[in-house]
Amino acid sequence: MGVEATGRVDLEARVAGLPTSPGVYLWKSAKGRVLYVGKAQNLRQRVRSYLGPGADGRLRMPKLMERAADVDVLAPCALGGVLSLGGNLVCARGTPFNVRLRDDKQYLGLRLDPAEPWPRLTQVRRFGRDGAWYFGPYTSSISMKEALSNLRRIFPLRSCSDAVFRDYARRGRPCIEFEMNRCLGPCCDRVTPEAYAELVEGTALFLRGRSDELRADLTRRMEQAAREERFEDAA
Numbered sequence: 001m002g003v004e005a006t007g008r009v010d011l012e013a014r015v016a017g018l019p020t021s022p023g024v025y026l027w028k029s030a031k032g033r034v035l036y037v038g039k040a041q042n043l044r045q046r047v048r049s050y051l052g053p054g055a056d057g058r059l060r061m062p063k064l065m066e067r068a069a070d071v072d073v074l075a076p077c078a079l080g081g082v083l084s085l086g087g088n089l090v091c092a093r094g095t096p097f098n099v100r101l102r103d104d105k106q107y108l109g110l111r112l113d114p115a116e117p118w119p120r121l122t123q124v125r126r127f128g129r130d131g132a133w134y135f136g137p138y139t140s141s142i143s144m145k146e147a148l149s150n151l152r153r154i155f156p157l158r159s160c161s162d163a164v165f166r167d168y169a170r171r172g173r174p175c176i177e178f179e180m181n182r183c184l185g186p187c188c189d190r191v192t193p194e195a196y197a198e199l200v201e202g203t204a205l206f207l208r209g210r211s212d213e214l215r216a217d218l219t220r221r222m223e224q225a226a227r228e229e230r231f232e233d234a235a
Helices: 011-016 043-048 061-067 079-093 141-154 162-171 193-207 211-227
Strands: 023-028 034-040 070-074 108-112 121-124 133-138
Touching: 011 043, 011 070, 023 043, 034 043, 034 061, 043 070, 108 141, 108 193, 121 141, 141 193, 193 211
Parallel strands: none
Antiparallel strands: 023 034, 023 070, 108 121, 108 133
């Protein structure tokens, strides 16, 4: 694939090599700055629509294509992950050609702060710049809650508030969530910080749409535990 002296790649050749899977695409300038982030059911088809006269149809797109010199793609395994990932990229990068959601009070997001002693997912309506990880936006609170419920069966992070957490720590026994296998009981030292940190990382990978990487990591850990005859951990 050739690169012109201006730093602009052969976009036709680049697009021809894109996957047809769902994903996120990033138009970049010659200096590598992300200009625009979009999501698509079919990456190759969607990105190709930007090329040629009258491309895409939106008023700001011709100006985008005047500056666009390259395109990269990220292809999560499911389009549900694409919505989340696309939202995060737009918020994180401040891309000049993305329209920021005007009425963001109607959209929900998830916050996970890895700096907390025992991190938990919380629902938010604003994405901050506080070092925490944010996922979203999600337009349906019902679907988000269902996804959270299913997620906690795989990665049982605590869901209680800090006040409730301290109360059960004082009592010395975990709540019913522990009995239901929906929490590992960090309030009563039923899980090590290292094991809990692995759950946090797995949760983040899942919400970022990187399930292939997550599956490979879980398989590796399962096989290692089995070799060491730690069969409960392997299970």
